Amino acid sequence: MELARIEKLIDKYEEATTTIQEEQELRAYFNGTNVAPHLEHYQPVFQYLSMAKQETFTKELPLQPRKSNYRRWLAIASVFVLSMSTYFVYQTSQPSEEEKVLMAYKETKEALQMLSKHFNQGAEKVTYLGKFDQAKNQVFKQEN
Numbered sequence: 001m002e003l004a005r006i007e008k009l010i011d012k013y014e015e016a017t018t019t020i021q022e023e024q025e026l027r028a029y030f031n032g033t034n035v036a037p038h039l040e041h042y043q044p045v046f047q048y049l050s051m052a053k054q055e056t057f058t059k060e061l062p063l064q065p066r067k068s069n070y071r072r073w074l075a076i077a078s079v080f081v082l083s084m085s086t087y088f089v090y091q092t093s094q095p096s097e098e099e100k101v102l103m104a105y106k107e108t109k110e111a112l113q114m115l116s117k118h119f120n121q122g123a124e125k126v127t128y129l130g131k132f133d134q135a136k137n138q139v140f141k142q143e144n
Contacts, residue, residue: 003036
């Protein structure tokens with residue numbers, strides 16, 4: 001009867017439906033000396049599980065402090081903000097076509113006003129030359 005129960009427990013174990021008590025029962029059976037010959041191929045599995053349960057990890061693991069990604073994200077964010085601000089400053093500092101046309105109009109107007117002012121000063125001097133010519137003609141006519 002015990003052999004039939006062990007075979008049922010093995011079937012349940014293979015289907016992963018055994019309880020902890022049933023697995024302990026299987027481990028105790030396969031760690032014993034009187035295992036049925038047709039079930040001997042399960043014996044190394046349960047012996048390994050029993051040995052693995054007794055193993056403990058004794059090596060000391062060095063714990064390293066967890067590195068924060070704060071500085072990395074801060075650097076990424078600052079590069080992003082800097083690039084976006086540079087882009088927007090560049091866009092606003094570049095005059096539009098209308099502003100360029102108005103600036104060219106104002107500069108042309110100032111240049112023409114300056115030219116007009118100097119031309120008027122030159123024209124005044126030409127009138128003095130005209131008076132000088134008249135005086136010269138009067139002097140030379142009198143001599144002739």
